[in-house]
Amino acid sequence: GYWKGGNVELTCDRYDIPFVKSFAENVHVDKKKxxxxxxxxxxxxxxxxxxxxxxxxxxxxxxx
Incomplete structure (x- = not known):
């Protein structure tokens, strides 16, 4: 995975943005702001x- 994936995951968590580990998982995520x-x-x-x-x-x- 991405070497700064932990930072991305924390940022997504902070702003209530869905986090996925792969592009394939992203296809099924609800698109909410x-x-x-x-x-x-x-x-x-x-x-x-x-x-x-x-x-x-x-x-x-x-x-x-």
Whole structure:
């Protein structure tokens, strides 16, 4: 096998990507993505709202 196969296997495990040891095994693996772009965008939007609220609180505390 590939001499860095252990690294590939760990990376696949971390990102919930199916890992196979040979190309022949890959033919039957379900093709699912780790996270959908829409889900990542929603998480990003939520985090940005939190950042904006915290920045507003910080600005208000500096004024008073």
């Amino acid at each position: 780790p996270k959908k772009k829409a889900q990542l965008e929603a998480e990003k939007e939520h985090l940005q709202r939190q950042i904006d609220a915290l920045q507003e609180q910080l600005a208000e505390s500096k004024v008073t």
